[in-house]
Each structure stands twice: as structure tokens, then as C-alpha cells.
Amino acid sequence: DFTFTVGYHELTGSRMLLKKPLLVLKKQRAIDPNEPSNPNSSRVELEVVGVIRHRILFKTRPQALISSVQLQVKEKAGNLSSVIQ
Template identity: 50%
Template sequence: SECREWALLELQGVLEIQPSAQHLPLNAFSIGSLSRSQQEKYYFTIGYHELEGKKVSLKKPMLVLQKVLRADPIDVESSPVVLSTQYPTQVQKTSELKAIGIIRHKILFKTRPKALISK
């Protein structure tokens, strides 16, 4: 499998989840909308705020890893652990890390957000 190119968003400040939504998992949220202009400026709209940023190369690339759990049957004869005969199949849980992406750039938003006001 190949590693996809990812980007890192660097924001200044704190993003807060509304108290009514704190029981939801993080992947249930949409933080905002990211767009790019022809002048290579990036705009990130969060609610009624717009941030302006730029693309910056990282000094060292970062790897995005995913933990994969595996259940391997245990070889009873070579296992140093005494196994109970109550359970006919013994399973050993192992995990491995799978590279799913690489990050070579970040989009840096270091200025204060601009308020978007509807007229």
C-alpha cells in the first residue's frame, strides 16, 4: 500500500466543544472549511471566524501511523505459559503499526481571526 500525502494545520489558541456536544466522539465533528486562493493563501473558516494562513515545509517529515490489532493463535507446544484445557483455542492479541500517510508541510495560521459579519 502507498502512503498518502497529508497536511498538518497549526492554529494559535483553543478550539472548544460546546457542552451539549461533549458526549460525541471527535470524528463526529466538522471543525470548519479550508480553502486555497490562487496566490497560495489558505483560508480556514470556523463558525463566524476566518483565519488566513500559508503553507510551510516541515524541517523533518512526519509519518501518520495506524495501530492494527491482530489475534494470533498461540502455539501450545512452544508457548512457555501453561494453558488451561477449558479453552480449546487460545488467542494472543498483538498489535502492529501501519504507515498510512506522510506529512511534509503544514498550513500555519498565526494571525488573529477575522470576524465574518453578515449584512
């Protein structure tokens, strides 16, 4: 199982094999040393940066990660707002 945490949310899932792998590409302008410098050249090269062969399938909705320290801070802030009013 894999755990993915984003901010105050946590997801758990399992790794699945993709039917067809995906390539991660990086687009770059091609520079020809024999050709004079032309800023508007339309030649582009694609560099393979990586291959994605697996995905993570999340089975449940995100769970909120709330610690007791954060709850105490909110309670103190609530008490202060009632004193100020």
C-alpha cells in the same frame, strides 16, 4: 495563501515545509492465523496511513465572519424580547 474556516471564524496563512516529515499511523491488533484466538493478545501492528510534509502557518488572529442576515435576526430577537417584557 490558504484560508481555513471554522464555524464563524476565518484564518489565513501560508504553507511551510517541515524540517522532518511526520507519519500518520493507525494502530491495529495483529492476528496470527497459526495461534488460537486469544482476545487478550498484546501484539500490535502500526499501519502508515499518511505522511505530513507541510504545515500551514497562520499569521493573524481569527477574523469573525458575520453576515448582515445574522445581524437582522439578532435585532428582531432583541425587539421581540422587549415586547415580551
